[in-house]
Amino acid sequence: MNKPERVRVSSAALRAMVSTMFERLGATNEDAAIVAEVLVWANLRAVDSHGISRIPRYVEMFESGEAKARPAMVVAHPRAAVITIEADAAPGPVAMHRAASEARAAAAQAGIAWAAVRGTVHTGAIGYYASEVAAAGMIGIGLVAGVPNMAYAGSIAAGVATSPIAIAVPSARHGTVLLDMATAVIALGKIAQFRQSGTALAPGMALNAKGEPTTDPVQAEIPLPVGGAKGSGLSLMIEFLTSVLMGNPIVAEFHSGTPEGQRHRQNGTVIAVDIGAFGALATFKAQVDAAIDAIKALPREAGCAEILYPGERGSRAFAERGRNGIPIAPTAWQRLCKDAAKLGVTPPEPLATG
Amino acid sequence: MNKPERVRVSSAALRAMVSTMFERLGATNEDAAIVAEVLVWANLRAVDSHGISRIPRYVEMFESGEAKARPAMVVAHPRAAVITIEADAAPGPVAMHRAASEARAAAAQAGIAWAAVRGTVHTGAIGYYASEVAAAGMIGIGLVAGVPNMAYAGSIAAGVATSPIAIAVPSARHGTVLLDMATAVIALGKIAQFRQSGTALAPGMALNAKGEPTTDPVQAEIPLPVGGAKGSGLSLMIEFLTSVLMGNPIVAEFHSGTPEGQRHRQNGTVIAVDIGAFGALATFKAQVDAAIDAIKALPREAGCAEILYPGERGSRAFAERGRNGIPIAPTAWQRLCKDAAKLGVTPPEPLATG
Numbered sequence: 001m002n003k004p005e006r007v008r009v010s011s012a013a014l015r016a017m018v019s020t021m022f023e024r025l026g027a028t029n030e031d032a033a034i035v036a037e038v039l040v041w042a043n044l045r046a047v048d049s050h051g052i053s054r055i056p057r058y059v060e061m062f063e064s065g066e067a068k069a070r071p072a073m074v075v076a077h078p079r080a081a082v083i084t085i086e087a088d089a090a091p092g093p094v095a096m097h098r099a100a101s102e103a104r105a106a107a108a109q110a111g112i113a114w115a116a117v118r119g120t121v122h123t124g125a126i127g128y129y130a131s132e133v134a135a136a137g138m139i140g141i142g143l144v145a146g147v148p149n150m151a152y153a154g155s156i157a158a159g160v161a162t163s164p165i166a167i168a169v170p171s172a173r174h175g176t177v178l179l180d181m182a183t184a185v186i187a188l189g190k191i192a193q194f195r196q197s198g199t200a201l202a203p204g205m206a207l208n209a210k211g212e213p214t215t216d217p218v219q220a221e222i223p224l225p226v227g228g229a230k231g232s233g234l235s236l237m238i239e240f241l242t243s244v245l246m247g248n249p250i251v252a253e254f255h256s257g258t259p260e261g262q263r264h265r266q267n268g269t270v271i272a273v274d275i276g277a278f279g280a281l282a283t284f285k286a287q288v289d290a291a292i293d294a295i296k297a298l299p300r301e302a303g304c305a306e307i308l309y310p311g312e313r314g315s316r317a318f319a320e321r322g323r324n325g326i327p328i329a330p331t332a333w334q335r336l337c338k339d340a341a342k343l344g345v346t347p348p349e350p351l352a353t354g
Numbered sequence: 355m356n357k358p359e360r361v362r363v364s365s366a367a368l369r370a371m372v373s374t375m376f377e378r379l380g381a382t383n384e385d386a387a388i389v390a391e392v393l394v395w396a397n398l399r400a401v402d403s404h405g406i407s408r409i410p411r412y413v414e415m416f417e418s419g420e421a422k423a424r425p426a427m428v429v430a431h432p433r434a435a436v437i438t439i440e441a442d443a444a445p446g447p448v449a450m451h452r453a454a455s456e457a458r459a460a461a462a463q464a465g466i467a468w469a470a471v472r473g474t475v476h477t478g479a480i481g482y483y484a485s486e487v488a489a490a491g492m493i494g495i496g497l498v499a500g501v502p503n504m505a506y507a508g509s510i511a512a513g514v515a516t517s518p519i520a521i522a523v524p525s526a527r528h529g530t531v532l533l534d535m536a537t538a539v540i541a542l543g544k545i546a547q548f549r550q551s552g553t554a555l556a557p558g559m560a561l562n563a564k565g566e567p568t569t570d571p572v573q574a575e576i577p578l579p580v581g582g583a584k585g586s587g588l589s590l591m592i593e594f595l596t597s598v599l600m601g602n603p604i605v606a607e608f609h610s611g612t613p614e615g616q617r618h619r620q621n622g623t624v625i626a627v628d629i630g631a632f633g634a635l636a637t638f639k640a641q642v643d644a645a646i647d648a649i650k651a652l653p654r655e656a657g658c659a660e661i662l663y664p665g666e667r668g669s670r671a672f673a674e675r676g677r678n679g680i681p682i683a684p685t686a687w688q689r690l691c692k693d694a695a696k697l698g699v700t701p702p703e704p705l706a707t708g
Contacts, residue, residue: 079465081435082631111433112468116632139595154661155652167591169598177594179587211653227580233533233664236649237521240531241493244523244641247633252641255648277436278470279601287598287606294609295590298509299565307508310587 005353007333008325013348015040017340018052022091024343025062026069031094038093042125043326046317047180049189050125053332058091058122059339066264067091067121073098081106083115084246089265092123096142096268100129103272104136111277117268118246127180127311129270130168134176137281139273142166145235145242146266148254150184151222152236153229156211158222160235160251162187168311170281171288178311183235184223191220242267325351359707361687362679367702369394371694372406376445378697379416380423385448392447396479397680400671401534403543404479407686412445412476413693420618421445421475427452435460437469438600443619446477450496450622454483457626458490465631471622472600481534481665483624484522488530491635493627496520499589499596500620502608504538505576506590507583510565512576514589514605516541522665524635525642532665537589538577545574596621679705 015036022032035058043051061067071090075098077083083102087095099115106113123129126142133140145163152159162184169177186205194201194217206220207213214220225231236251243250246267253261275284292309300307321327328336337347369390376386389412397405415421425444429452431437437456441449453469460467477483480496487494499517506513516538523531540559548555548571560574561567568574579585590605597604600621607615629638646663654661675681682690691701 079628079631080463081467082465082628084632107435109434110464110466111436112464112466113435114466114627139599152649152652152661154654154658155649156655157653159649159652167588167595169591169594177591179591181581181584181587185581211655226584227535227539229662229664230533230535230580233535234521236645236664237523237531237533239645240523240642241521241627244638244645245493245627245629245632247637247641249641249645252644252648255651273468273595273599274433274436275599277433278438278599283601284598287601287603288594290606291590291593291598291603294606295506295509295513297609298506298513299511300508301510301565304508307506308583310583310590 006327006329007350008327008352009333009348009350010325011040011044011322014043014052014326017345017347018055020345021055021340021343022069024345025059027091028070031069031091034097035091035093038097038124038128040326041128044318044321045125045127045314046321047125047314049187049192052328052336054122054124055339056335061121061264075102077102077106081110081113083113085115085117087117087120090120092120092266092268093128095120096123096126096129096270097132099268099270100132100140100272103270104133104138107138107272107274111274113272115270115272116242116246117270118248120266120268121264123266123268125180126164126268127166127168127178127314130166130180131176131178133270133272134168134170134178137170138275140166140168141271141273142268143238143242144266144268145239145250147250147262147264149188149222150232150235151207151224152232153225156207160225160232160239162223163235163238165234165238169288170285171292172282172285173289174292174309175315176311177288177292177309178314180311183225183231183238185226185231186223188223191217191223194220242269360681360683361704362681362706363687363702363704364679365394365398365676368397368406368680371699371701372409374699375409375694375697376423378699379413381445382424385423385445388451389445389447392451392478392482394680395482398672398675399479399481399668400675401479401668403541403546406682406690408476408478410689410693415475415618429456431456431460435464435467437467439469439471441471441474444474446474446620446622447482449474450477450480450483450624451486453622453624454486454494454626457624458487458492461492461626461628465628467626469624469626470596470600471624472602474620474622475618477620477622479534480518480622481520481522481532481668484520484534485530485532487624487626488522488524488532491524492629494520494522495625495627496622497592497596498620498622499593499604501604501616501618503542503576504586504589505561505578506586507579510561514579514586514593516577517589517592519588519592523642524629524639525646526636526639527643528646528663528666529669530665531642531646531663532668534665537579537585537592539580539585540577542577545571545577548574596623
């Protein structure tokens with residue numbers, strides 16, 4: 001009773017509630033289910049900034065027309081290893097899950113496939129799509145470009161986006177190994193968490209609105225790129241690999257200063273690599289495990305209790321939250337319940353509080 | 355006359371000399387020419403750590419059998435978008451240039467192609483292979499994994515390699531835009547340059563042999579990963595995408611402690627994406643230019659004279675060194691001339707000194 005209590009909600013109940021909400025917002029049952037699945041997956045992996053906290057924004061985007069609950073997506077397969085998807089402002093999970101499915105199917109034939117998504121919104125935790133591909137015995141790679149919000153090396157303004165890259169590979173004993181990294185030192189969602197908890201940022205993480213370095217989480221607005229020119233260069237390249245490849249540039253349009261250029265939109269790519277085209281899948285999985293075992297056995301620096309492989313922390317959270325439910329801050333839960341009530345959806349009873 | 359004078363040697367003369375040296379070392383004319391081309395390209399772009407300074411090590415590797423001047427490479431094309439190359443210890447430029455050629459040809463059909471190289475040595479500046487693909491109106495991506503020499507996040511030992519990633523795209527007005535980045539904060543070659551000039555490293559760049567942080571370039575041995583867990587995670591993923599995909603693991607073998615596990619070897623990948631499969635190449639190039647123009651016009655931080663796009667510094671060096679010759683330190687030039695003399699090759703007359 002010492003601080004506002006978090007509720008814990010079962011992931012299945014949360015998924016059902018969110019799915020029904022998206023149906024009421026106009027999505028098909030199938031589309032509503034995948035949006036709920038991807039959002040709750042992020043919460044299960046403790047990437048709460050990409051989970052159900054985004055629902056109010058989705059509601060806004062459906063109302064404003066920035067996102068469409070019933071998009072007319074157009075999928076083409078112009079070459080053996082290329083799929084293009086005109087997303088028509090579909091929710092990111094709808095467009096990117098489709099890209100992952102198409103990439104998997106094409107890679108099963110061609111060995112590799114590149115599925116490009118043009119004009120979607122809020123792709124969420126792109127590790128989901130890479131992991132979907134990995135679950136099929138392939139390597140999955142996801143890329144997303146969005147509206148500039150991160151400093152470009154040498155500049156004091158938002159020049160490029162914190163565009164993430166996700167890479168997932170299957171293993172035999174360690175499940176899916178998943179690297180899911182933004183090109184920024186710190187994600188905007190993390191800055192928001194620091195703001196809520198009143199914790200100062202470390203130096204070198206962000207600039208304020210005037211482009212001055214700051215550690216104040218209230219002032220911090222523009223995250224800095226990881227590794228300076230490396231992070232911002234990688235982000236710019238992701239813009240070329242996604243937006244420009246699909247003829248839907250975001251960086252250049254944003255800086256042109258038109259209102260259209262500022263509009264929220266994203267372009268993404270899912271790449272699938274069929275491991276079986278190169279060798280035996282079982283050998284691949286065993287060799288991934290062997291490398292991870294070697295990494296985890298390395299000598300540790302002072303204060304490091306355990307060396308983690310990419311995605312290990314998220315996998316543990318997934319297991320724990322799957323068992324005990326997803327913890328949700330009271331304000332977020334109230335907000336979600338209010339949105340649900342408006343749509344005539346009854347929220348589930350929390351499993352527990354605290 | 356104030357310090358030991360550098361010589362300047364014309365790139366064409368240097369290329370001819372190096373090519374003849376590799377012929378005398380047993381390579382075919384064609385293979386010798388591509389090794390010379392890739393090494394001198396690195397010097398032209400001012401990546402001197404990956405240029406002709408590597409020749410003495412090549413001579414050693416040919417003598418020890420680690421590298422083969424007459425490899426029996428085996429190229430297979432098991433799926434429409436997949437090429438595999440058993441390099442048989444071919445010099446990196448021979449195997450990776452072949453990968454770039456095969457990837458380009460297959461991508462012209464399938465839209466995308468992934469050419470995987472197993473068991474090569476010293477791939478050099480992998481930006482070369484990505485750029486070759488970009489010159490054909492495609493996006494080129496290069497990856498290489500090698501023997502661990504970089505700390506893994508949380509560890510004080512070399513756990514993974516400084517494995518680089520290179521991405522090249524064509525533009526209309528800015529030439530090839532090329533990001534070529536190691537996953538380390540600082541490259542080993544750069545540490546060697548700091549050592550030679552007696553300059554201290556910045557904090558957070560490297561560890562000494564005992565795994566302690568150091569700024570002393572003489573003590574510095576283990577570079578740290580860029581962005582901590584991001585850089586070392588990306589490096590581990592590159593090991594999975596190259597070595598493990600081709601069934602030739604390096605990380606796990608290295609940590610097994612066998613002499614074989616310590617042996618120098620590399621695995622690499624060249625990916626080609628045919629821009630024309632997605633849209634018009636001319637539009638792509640124009641949109642790359644527009645994004646670069648926007649980036650270069652961003653407001654600058656104090657002390658930043660110019661915002662650079664990825665590869666811009668290297669392109670300028672390329673033009674300047676192409677005109678005025680490649681500057682070579684006196685000791686390096688003497689060493690190269692000595693190696694050339696042993697092979698009965700007469701070095702060219704330097705263009706100038708100083």
